[in-house]
Amino acid sequence: MGEFELIRRYFAAAACARPGDELALGIGDDCALLELPPGEQLAVSTDTLVAGGHFPDPCDPFLLGQRALAVSVSDLAAMGAMPVAFTLALSLPAADPQWLNAFARGLDAMARQCGIRLAGGDTTRGPLCLTLSVFGRVPVGQALTRSGARPGDLLCVGGRLGDAAGALPLVLQQEQADPALAEPLLAHYWSPPPQLALGLALRGKATAALDISDGLLGDCGHIAAASGVALFVERERLPLSPALLAFAGREKALECALGGGDDYVLAFTLPPGELAALQAGADVHVVGWAEQGTGVHLLDAQGNEILAGRRGHVHFGG
Secondary structure (H helix, E strand, C coil): CCHHHHHHHHHHCCHHHCCECCEEECECECCCEECCCCCEEEEEEEEEEEECCCECCCCCHHHHHHHHHHHHHHHHHHCCCEEEEEEEEEEECCCCHHHHHHHHHHHHHHHHHHCCEEEEEEEEECCCEEEEEEEEEEECCCCCCCCCCCCCCEEEECCCCCHHHHHHHHHCCCCCCCHHHHHHHHHHHHCCCCCHHHHHHHCCCCCEEEECCCCHHHHHHHHHHHHCCEEEEEHHHCCCCHHHHHHHCHHHHHHHHHHCCCCCCEEEEECHHHHHHHHCCCCCEEEEEEECCCCEEEECCCCCEECCCCCCCCCCCC
16 A cells, blocks of 8 residues: 555545635645634644654554544643644554554544644654644634743642553553553543643633643643742642542552653643632642742642652653
């Protein structure tokens, strides 16, 4: 099967690849054409996922298709952007029709869930690797960034933490668990729902935001550095799921929440007066606050600063 036949059969024919809305011209030409409403900016993000590093190989290709797009669209949610389109660059060791069919179905299912259209991309032979670029739109001046946190802001997260990191021994088949515990953890690893509605709700309210991909402490360090503030995280206030607590125990669950990564939950700073209205419509938890200073500081139940064993994933760390 040639490259163009592969694209035509598995991707161009997908429901998510049909032109419409802001995608004026999709797969088939040298470039896609996007149209944005007046007064809106284009938000762009690119993610690369490498087999054996970002996901186990082999794995279920349907779940991989879902996960690959979900983690990319999460970046749009973190900016308060509405999804428009995405591109996919796919490196494959072989054009296996069964694998491609399942992967394309997973990709299309997540695309339709997120309301985003496949605009094009590239395929090539090589080690299994996926690079997705996502495009969104946001009104001028309303994009959420990492650089606006102020002393006195609350530090919040948009849901429970640590489930994906807790699921990793199950994903790698190093451990087993009762389905009642395993299924919700595995679902969060393979199909983390991008928090698009929360991102939109944070426009004009949050002072800084990002999505947690490499661990709460590590990612909050980006907000602290960009905003020029110190962030204080109260360990005992971290929201943990019953499944994670039952599977991993409290201490391990806290480790997963603080530094495990792959949550794709939004972390953001918020003036205290905005909290009540936001909590009325979203699963928002206060986990700390911002002060003058630098860095991220972890506190125990008595308010004493403690050291965290793992602060987050670093791709080229020692």
